[in-house]
Amino acid sequence: MDYTTTSKTEWLEQEIDSLKVQGLYNTIRTIGSPMDGRIVVDGKNVLNFCANNYLGLANHPRLREAAKKAIDTYGIGPGAVRSIAGTMTLHNQLEERLAKFKGAEAVITLQSGFTANLATIPALVSKGDVIFSDQLNHASIIDGCRLSRAQIVAYEHNNMDDLRRQIANTTEYGRRLIVSDGVFSMDGDIALLPELVEIANQHRILLMIDDAHGEGVLGKGGRGIVDHFGLHGQVDIEVGTMSKAFGVVGGIVAGKKVIIDWLRQRGRPFLFSSAMTVPDTAACLEAVDMLENSTELVDRLWANTRFMKQEMSKLGFDIGHSDTPIIPLMLGEEALAQKFSRTLFERSMFAMAIVYPTVAKGKARIRLMNTAAHSQNDLEQALETLQTVGRELGVL
Ligand SMILES: Cc1ncc(COP(=O)(O)O)c(C=O)c1O
Incomplete structure (x- = not known):
């Protein structure tokens, strides 16, 4: 197509027609x-x-009530990005409660699971580094990997032999990261976390698990995949979302204090996009309360x-x-x-x-x-x- 002679959006009309035909x-x-x-x-x-909406919390009376009450106290919007003037008491409370719930050293919350991945991966690896990524990882992990500009090495889905092979063949890089979905959302199968931990520890590679579909579902009372396998403290970064089992919206990154601290300094969606709203944050706090108690x-x-x-x-x-x-x-x-x-x-x-x-x-x-x-x-x-x-x- 000659883009200089056709209308500016003609190519889009053609693309959309083609999607319809297929x-x-x-x-x-x-x-x-x-x-x-x-x-x-x-x-x-x-x-x-x-x-x-795994737990049916999206329309739960306790979450609705918590959101309404918080609006009466704090209003609705955070007003600015968190690092300028948008961190409210509620955000800090939610992070502390989530860290305790998940048995992690610290937690940072973001606007969504998608932005949690975009914040985390490029903050940890960049050009000259390498990421080993399961072939079936979620789009937000793939985009986070691409944004980082690190070399991406995809290993066969849940194939630990292939992961080992790829690690052995990839030696000339700086920092290294293994990243995998916790639950693979199209088949419902689970990452082989004990093996991933073993490989990551053996090779001193950072391990990141996106537990979007395991949060509120796996582990005792929904504490997630790390709890499910009893591997507390062994997974460097656990990403999650509050848009699924928690019934609301919002991203979670749980892990060592030093990593979470770094994300507050370098996680771009944290630094340059406003935080979860007041009703979202209050509803998530109520969800944690419910899960902790029953x-x-x-x-x-x-x-x-x-x-x-x-x-x-x-x-x-x-x-x-x-x-x-x-x-x-x-x-x-x-x-x-x-x-x-x-x-x-x-x-x-x-x-x-x-x-x-x-x-x-x-x-x-x-x-x-x-x-x-x-x-x-x-x-x-x-x-x-x-x-x-x-x-x-x-x-x-
Ligand atoms: C593995 C995984 N990561 C991230 C996300 C995105 O979560 P959110 O809807 O909170 O942005 C999803 C949602 O489909 C997911 O399945």
Whole structure:
């Protein structure tokens, strides 16, 4: 295309048309109710299996109340970036409470899990350094790695032999970082943390785990992947998010004091973008309070998950190898997965098709997100709908 003679946005129109032709155009649905086990999507009442609202906290009365009360005391916005005049008592309280909850030396909070990765990776490695990154890491890790300008060496997903090989072949760099998702969000499998710790310690390489889908889900009362494996103090950097199980929004970086201190000096989204708002921060504090005092929601999440996995297997579905509340209903063909999702929606069940390029070609699936917000009745209805649609489309 000759960009000097066409309109300034013609290339964009062509790109969008091309996405539509390939069936890759993302049509975004609108939610007209609070986030819950049952929601209103594009005006229709549906069972919701799309949200990362693992503990059902996104519309919990205690979080709503905490947010309202905080607004009455502190207003809404932080007013400036944290390093200038935007750090409020609430931000400090949340960081202290999260550090205690997670058994970490210190915590820094950011606006989101995405910005937590963008803040952390470029602050720790740069040009001349090397990052060993699991092939299936989340986009925010990939972007953080690219921003750092360090050499990126992708190792095969959860393949510790390949990681060892790559480390052995990569000797001429300065600082080194191993980075992995804690829970891989498209399959629900977990990083091999004990082996990662062993390799990182053996080679004196910094280890960073992004526990976005493990925060509030794994470990005692949802304390995360490090707690799940009993590896406190052995993972240098644990990134997390409060947008999933915590039901709110906000990023977490937990780790040694010296690392967190460094991020307050050099984490660019911390220094140059304003902090979490007052209601977000207060709601997250309430979530920590709830998780510290009871494992009830986490227990319910796992009971629901066990029931769904067991019943879906009994029905004859291929549900992959998830170790977490994420259930991938493996269908293979992209068109089948899209049709499955549309038919579920017609039958009042909201569950997204995940297709290429998010997963490999021929590995299309429906991703079912279990939560504590689902009642037994919701689960039974979901199973009945899945079975009907599965039979209708020749999957069962
Ligand atoms: C592994 C991982 N990291 C980071 C994020 C981003 O989290 P947030 O929505 O808080 O920006 C996600 C969300 O999908 C994720 O799965």
